[in-house]
Amino acid sequence: xxxxxxxSICPSAALSFQEKCKDKTKSSVLFGKEKQPLYxxxxxxxxxxxxxxxxxxxxxxxTMAPPDPILGVSEAFKADTSxxxxxxxxxxxxxxxxxxxxxxxxxxxxxxxxxxGENKEYLPIEGLAAFNKATAELLFGADNPVLHQxxxxxxxxxxxxxxxxxxxxxxxxxxxxAKVLISSPTxxxxxxxFNDARVPxxxxxxxxxKTVGLDFDGMIADxxxxxxxxxxxxxGCAHNPTGIDPTPEQWExxxxxxxxxxxxxxxxxxxxGFASGSLDEDASSVRLFAARGMELLVAQSYSKNLGLYAERxxxxxxxxxxxxxxxxxKSQLKRIARPMYSNPPVHGARIVANVVGNxxxxxxxxxxxxxxxGRIKSVRQKLYNNLSAKDKSRKDWSFILEQIGMxxxxxxxxxxxxxxxDKWHVYMTKDGRISLAGLSAAKCEYLADAIIDSxxxxx
Amino acid sequence: MADHSSSVFSQxARAPEDPILGVTVAYNKDSDxxxxxxxxxxxxxxxxxxxxxxxVRQAExxxxxxxSRVKEYLPIVGLADFNKGSAKLIFGADSPAIxxxxxxxxxxxxxxxxxxxxxxxxxxxxxxKTVYIPSPTxxxxxxxFTLAGLSxxxxxxxxxATRGLDxxxxxxxxxxxxxxxxxxxxACAHNPTGVDPTLDQWEQIRKLMRxxxxxxxxxxxxxGFASGSLDADAQSVxxxxxDGGECFAAxxxxxxxxxxxxxxxxLSIVCKTADVASRVESQLKLxxxxxxxxxxxxxxxxxxxxxxxxxxxxxxxVELKAMADRIISMRKQLLEALQARGTPGDxxxxxxxxxxxxxxxxxxxxxxxMTREHHIYMTSDGRISMAGLSSKTVxxxxxxxxxxxxxxA
Numbered sequence: 001x002x003x004x005x006x007x008s009i010c011p012s013a014a015l016s017f018q019e020k021c022k023d024k025t026k027s028s029v030l031f032g033k034e035k036q037p038l039y040x041x042x043x044x045x046x047x048x049x050x051x052x053x054x055x056x057x058x059x060x061x062x063t064m065a066p067p068d069p070i071l072g073v074s075e076a077f078k079a080d081t082s083x084x085x086x087x088x089x090x091x092x093x094x095x096x097x098x099x100x101x102x103x104x105x106x107x108x109x110x111x112x113x114x115x116x117g118e119n120k121e122y123l124p125i126e127g128l129a130a131f132n133k134a135t136a137e138l139l140f141g142a143d144n145p146v147l148h149q150x151x152x153x154x155x156x157x158x159x160x161x162x163x164x165x166x167x168x169x170x171x172x173x174x175x176x177x178a179k180v181l182i183s184s185p186t187x188x189x190x191x192x193x194f195n196d197a198r199v200p201x202x203x204x205x206x207x208x209x210k211t212v213g214l215d216f217d218g219m220i221a222d223x224x225x226x227x228x229x230x231x232x233x234x235x236g237c238a239h240n241p242t243g244i245d246p247t248p249e250q251w252e253x254x255x256x257x258x259x260x261x262x263x264x265x266x267x268x269x270x271x272x273g274f275a276s277g278s279l280d281e282d283a284s285s286v287r288l289f290a291a292r293g294m295e296l297l298v299a300q301s302y303s304k305n306l307g308l309y310a311e312r313x314x315x316x317x318x319x320x321x322x323x324x325x326x327x328x329x330k331s332q333l334k335r336i337a338r339p340m341y342s343n344p345p346v347h348g349a350r351i352v353a354n355v356v357g358n359x360x361x362x363x364x365x366x367x368x369x370x371x372x373x374g375r376i377k378s379v380r381q382k383l384y385n386n387l388s389a390k391d392k393s394r395k396d397w398s399f400i401l402e403q404i405g406m407x408x409x410x411x412x413x414x415x416x417x418x419x420x421x422d423k424w425h426v427y428m429t430k431d432g433r434i435s436l437a438g439l440s441a442a443k444c445e446y447l448a449d450a451i452i453d454s455x456x457x458x459x
Numbered sequence: 460m461a462d463h464s465s466s467v468f469s470q471x472a473r474a475p476e477d478p479i480l481g482v483t484v485a486y487n488k489d490s491d492x493x494x495x496x497x498x499x500x501x502x503x504x505x506x507x508x509x510x511x512x513x514x515v516r517q518a519e520x521x522x523x524x525x526x527s528r529v530k531e532y533l534p535i536v537g538l539a540d541f542n543k544g545s546a547k548l549i550f551g552a553d554s555p556a557i558x559x560x561x562x563x564x565x566x567x568x569x570x571x572x573x574x575x576x577x578x579x580x581x582x583x584x585x586x587x588k589t590v591y592i593p594s595p596t597x598x599x600x601x602x603x604f605t606l607a608g609l610s611x612x613x614x615x616x617x618x619x620a621t622r623g624l625d626x627x628x629x630x631x632x633x634x635x636x637x638x639x640x641x642x643x644x645x646a647c648a649h650n651p652t653g654v655d656p657t658l659d660q661w662e663q664i665r666k667l668m669r670x671x672x673x674x675x676x677x678x679x680x681x682x683g684f685a686s687g688s689l690d691a692d693a694q695s696v697x698x699x700x701x702d703g704g705e706c707f708a709a710x711x712x713x714x715x716x717x718x719x720x721x722x723x724x725x726l727s728i729v730c731k732t733a734d735v736a737s738r739v740e741s742q743l744k745l746x747x748x749x750x751x752x753x754x755x756x757x758x759x760x761x762x763x764x765x766x767x768x769x770x771x772x773x774x775x776x777v778e779l780k781a782m783a784d785r786i787i788s789m790r791k792q793l794l795e796a797l798q799a800r801g802t803p804g805d806x807x808x809x810x811x812x813x814x815x816x817x818x819x820x821x822x823x824x825x826x827x828x829m830t831r832e833h834h835i836y837m838t839s840d841g842r843i844s845m846a847g848l849s850s851k852t853v854x855x856x857x858x859x860x861x862x863x864x865x866x867x868a
Contacts, residue, residue, distance in 0.1 A: 057731035058639065058674065058705060062584050065741035068748055071535060092531060100529040107523075114523055117516075119509040121501060122719045125480060158568075158751035165750055174471050192749035196579075229467070264467055295467055309532045310756035321466040331474040338477055339602035340575055340750070341568035346720035347757035 069188050070429055077427040085425040086443055088434040091240070091406045092309060093372055096440050101372070103307045105364040109354040118350065123343045125334040127156020127315070131349040134356035135300055135315045139269065139283055146290055150323040153330035155337065156315050156344045160270045160301030161189060163316040167266065167297050168197035169336045170318075170329075171231060180231040180266065181223060183207075185431055187240045187268070190233065202226065207242050212399035212411050214244050220257055228262045236269035236298070237282040238405025241433035245275070245404050251285050255292055265289050265296040273305040275405045277373035279366065295321055302352055304406065304437075305369055311348030372437075376406060379439045383408075386448035393456060406437045416454040424450035478598050479838055486836040494834040495852055497843040500650070500815045501719055502782055505849045510782075512717045514775045518764040522757075533753045535744040537566020537725075541759040544766035545725040549679060549693050549710055556700050560733035563740035565726050565747065566754045570680045570711030571599060573726035577676060577707050578607025579746045580728075580739075587639040590676065591632070593617075595840060597650045597678075600643065609641070617652045622808040622820055624654050630667060639672050646679035646708070647692040648814025651842035655685070655813050661695045665702065675699050675706040683715045685814045687783035689776065700729055712762055714815065715779055721758025782846075786815060789848045793817075796857035802864055815846045825863035833859035 067075060073089030095101050126132065132154040140147055157163030171178060180199055182190050183206035194201045204226075205218030223232060234254070239245055246254060258265055267286050273279040289296055295318075302313040316333060320326045337343070355361045380400055387397040400408050412420065412432040420426040426447065428434045439447060476484050482498030504510050522528060536542065542564040546557055556562050567573040582588060590609045592600050593616035601611045614636070615628030633642060644664075649655055656664060668675060677696050683689040699706045705728070712723040726743070730736040747753070765771045794809045809817050821829070821841040829835040835856060837843045848856060 057735040058586075058672075059584065059728075059730060059735050059739055062735070062738045062742055064738045065745050068535065068744065071532070071748075071753075075534075090532065100531050102528070102530055106530075110523055114516075114519055117511070120511055120515070120718055120720045121509050122480075122499065122713075124484070125477060158755075160752075161749070162751035174468075189748060189752065192745075196746075196749040262467075303532075308530055310530045310753070312751060312753070312755040318468070320468050325466045325468040325471070328471045328473045329468050332471055334477070335474045338480070338571075339599060339606045340571070341722060342571040342599065343480075343720070343722070345568070345722040345755040345758065348755065 073427050073429060076421075080425055080427070082425040084446070086427065086438070086447065088426060088428045088436075088438045088447075091304065091435045091437060093304065093307060093406075093437040094440070096375065096442070098438070098440050098443075101307055103365065103368050105355055105361050105368060106307060106351055108364075109351045109361060112354060113350055120346065123156070123346050123349070125155075125337050125343050126330065127344045128346065128349040128353060130353040130357060131156055131313075132315065134353050136317055138279060138356060139272070139286060139298060139300060139317060140290060140319075141280065141283070141287060144287070144290065146319055151320050151326050153318040153320065153326040153333060154315055155330060155333045156313070156349055157299070157337075158341070158344060159303050159312040159314040160268060160299055161193065161314075162312065162341075162344075163299035163301070163314045164190070164193050164268065165197060166333060166336050166340070167299060167316050167318075168194055168199050169340075170333060172197050172199050173336070174332070175229070175231075178229060178231060179226065180233055181226050181263075182233045183219075183235070183239070185241055186233070186235075188429070188431075190268075204232075206239075207244065207409065209411060212409070213402070214246060214250070216246070216250055220253065223254070223257050223263065224261060226261065226263070229264070230261070231264045231266045231297070232258055233266045233268060234285070236267045236272065236285050238271035238275035238407075240270065240405070241407050241429065241431055242409040243403025243405050243407050244409070246285075248284070248288070251288055255289050255294070258289075259292070259294065265294060267296065267298040269298055270301040271304055271405050272300070273366075273369045274373055274376075277370040277377075279305075279369070290319055293321070295319055302348065306352060306355065306365070308348045308351060311351065312345060313348035313352055376436050379436050379441055379444060380408070382441050382444040383436070383439065383448060386445050387451065390445075390448050391452050395455070406435055408434050408436055410434055410451060410455075412451070412454055416458045419454040419458040420450055423453070426450050482836050482838060485830075489834055489836070491834045493855060495836065495847065495855060497835060497837045497847045497856070500714065500844045500846060502714065502717060502815075502846040503849065505785065507849050507852070510717055512775065512778045514765050514771045514778060515717060515761055517771060517774075518761045521764055522760055530756060533566070533756055533759075535747050535753050536564075536740060537754045538756065538759040538763055540763040540767060541566055541723075542725060544763055545710055546727050548689065548766065549682060549696055549708055549727065550700055550729070551690070551693070551697055554697070554700060556729050561730050561736050563728045563730065563736040563743065565740065565743050566759050567709075567724050567726050567747075568722040568751070568754060569713050569724040570678060570709055571603060571724075572722065572754075573709035573711070573724045574600070574603045574676075574678060575607055576743065576746050576750070577709060577726050577728070578604045578609055579750075580743055581641060581674075581707075582608030583746070584742060585639075585641070585674070587637065587641060587674070589637065590641040590643055591636055591673075592643045593629075593645065593649070595651055596643070596645075598838075600678075604643075612636075614642070616649075617654060617818070619820065622654075622818070623811070624656060624660070626656070626660055630663065633664070633667055633673060634671070636671065636673060639674065641674045641676050642668060643676050643678060644695065646677045646682065646696050648681035648685035648816075650680070650814070651816050651838070651840060652818040653812025653814050653816050654818070656695070658694060658698075661698055665698055668699075669702060669704055677706065677708040679708055680711040681714055681814050682710070683776070683779040684783050684786075687780040689715075689779070703731075705729055705731060712758070716762060716765070716775070718758045718761065721761070722755060723758035723762055786845045789845045789850075789853065790817065792850060792853045793845075793848065793857060796853050797860060800857055800861045802857070802861045804864060815844055817843050817845055819843055819860070821860070821863060825867045828867045829859045829863050833862065835859045
């Protein structure tokens with residue numbers, strides 16, 4: 001399998017918005033205004049019972065799009081017939097038996113909902129009120145003064161992606177020309193979202209391959225160098241794909257430089273509770289910024305922490321400096337959502353509202369989350385143990401223990417990642433990211449062998 | 460402490476409420492016991508309650524009881540069984556387009572989401588960026604297409620003088636559209652007017668559009684709800700597919716399966732060849748992924764469960780017909796009530812119009828009067844949702860309309 005660059009398999013990811021603009025009419029100028037489209041050949045207008053349509057489609061010029069770099073991995077995995085295959089692609093939690101997991105508390109909530117016989121009326125554009133209240137409280141802390149002061153505009157969104165997209169549309173409309181700074185690397189879909197929303201972006205240094213850690217000086221320098229009033233996309237916890245998070249002291253310094261430059265922090269919180277096992281601890285970066293009186297945006301997702309992946313539950317929160325601004329911002333978020341999907345889906349939001357709103361369910365949830373986060377921490381340890389024991393080169397693999405969350409950034413390059421798949425039937429993304437959520441204790445040794453082979457024998 | 464005077468959001472103005480969904484917001488604020496919500500098109504029973512269909516409850520129970528069910532991400536294109544079932548529903552199970560694999564179907568967020576994804580796809584890949592929408596049309600249509608990146612023009616549709624179709628105007632305007640332009644068509648039960656072309660008129664529209672290479676984009680939000688028959692309500696769409704040409708169809712299950720809040724719908728693109736369809740599908744994924752990654756599972760699972768099970772499917776058709784029949788009976792009752800009151804004017808359009816809505820012909824002042832004095836909530840274009848009426852509330856509405864017509868210009 002030839003190795004392909006990320007830019008060729010995901011064209012919109014590689015280009016910044018400006019570059020895309022120059023290219024935008026490429027697929028659309030096939031037919032000039034003067035010519036009649038090739039697909040249409042009529043003998044005479046209006047005198048025939050059926051327009052004689054030639055076997056040419058008006059969409060004939062459309063090329064086959066490449067598979068999504070992340071979601072496409074699961075498709076390839078399904079097609080593989082090997083017994084040894086292992087799916088470490090998409091970040092979806094698996095049990096030790098490598099089965100998908102529906103949280104017990106989610107099943108209880110759904111049964112309760114069915115018993116109650118809830119109706120299926122349209123939600124308001126902003127979503128389920130009980131969900132919006134619960135999600136903001138979960139994020140900021142129920143007793144946070146910003147909530148009492150009503151300074152947070154919250155609308156339910158289509159999981160993380162949908163919430164990011166609505167926020168991007170707000171930026172495009174009200175902060176024309178403002179850039180979003182995204183980490184290098186970041187989740188593969190971030191660039192697509194901003195491109196499609198027509199928001200320019202640029203990268204700040206983040207991952208240092210030499211240390212397999214955070215390039216903190218580079219990050220600060222790049223944030224400083226950006227034009228004042230840029231949006232800075234930060235991963236609230238469990239950075240995707242690297243698993244490398246700033247320390248609390250580093251968060252303070254990041255907040256300092258953002259305030260200096262009048263930048264606006266934009267948090268992507270997809271793993272609250274999943275990183276450390278504690279909901280409150282994982283929200284500390286957001287709460288730190290809020291406590292400084294900063295205005296900020298936060299996109300939340302319940303895909304992972306409540307296992308609600310396919311139900312598409314999330315929220316966009318905008319913390320403003322006044323209640324009046326929050327009212328105005330909320331009204332404009334609604335105006336963006338209405339022509340996109342009118343109002344969000346009710347089912348997943350009701351599950352969240354029921355779980356968070358019921359003290360017994362909430363405690364059960366916290367326990368299940370600790371269990372999931374715990375299983376991931378334990379496979380991290382086991383993987384590290386196997387790598388250290390089996391790698392004769394004495395390479396230091398401890399970065400795996402320091403990384404946080406669902407993923408590990410192995411440091412493997414594209415060719416090495418391809419080797420993982422081609423030779424070892426280990427499916428992962430080409431940036432070297434593996435999802436530990438898809439790893440069982442039983443498979444740690446096999447994975448260690450695969451990583452050692454790919455790292456040392458392939459360049 | 461936050462500096463309340465300086466906000467990066469200070470230039471953001473407060474947006475007004477959505478004109479349609481805002482009606483419900485206003486209705487909710489009204490404390491008068493006689494208030495009536497005839498705004499948004501959501502079905503109500505004779506008792507004035509929302510309705511969850513029996514088949515939907517049965518399907519949900521099946522899903523909840525199934526221990527093997529998981530909540531893993533759907534593929535970007537959505538639930539496969541749902542997509543197949545939806546295409547069959549609108550195009551007919553025996554449609555050659557389906558059999559020849561020429562249809563690309565993707566699950567989307569109800570009608571709105573299907574229209575938006577289709578619009579964005581066209582803005583990206585189609586050479587003609589203008590979409591023609593009927594005048595009037597659902598209030599959200601122009602916003603959806605504009606934000607998708609298309610430019611919006613209108614074609615004549617409703618004739619206030621006859622309260623019917625301005626067919627000549629329609630043919631003229633479509634005749635003058637540039638070759639290849641996109642044309643939005645309401646498959647049945649036109650919203651807001653309830654005025655649909657006859658089958659003959661559809662055939663003439665089809666011929667004209669094919670001769671000019673205009674691209675049909677159907678909005679099918681009321682299949683089964685208009686006449687009570689799923690097949691009859693899909694005739695317009697099937698006519699266009701039968702001639703072998705290409706078209707778009709956005710489907711919604713909000714009304715006909717009562718799944719409003721679950722946001723279930725599908726976008727189908729009928730292409731000339733299977734090869735084009737598969738390339739089109741791959742590009743649709745690139746539109747969807749940066750918008751919301753993949754669609755929600757619950758509602759689509761309910762639909763797929765019902766469509767696949769012949770008992771549930773048959774039960775569904777019976778429940779659907781019952782809803783359509785109740786609306787038709789409300790139309791009759793309202794007309795009779797107005798005639799009994801001697802309300803000036805010809806109100807027979809109430810029973811001629813089709814679907815959930817009646818375009819009363821009342822003007823904005825009359826509507827405002829009815830809201831203020833009689834607590835009737837409806838959109839300012841004079842549209843009322845018959846689905847929100849019951850035998851008990853028809854008299855109240857008739858009184859309000861009578862008062863509006865006789866006292867407000």
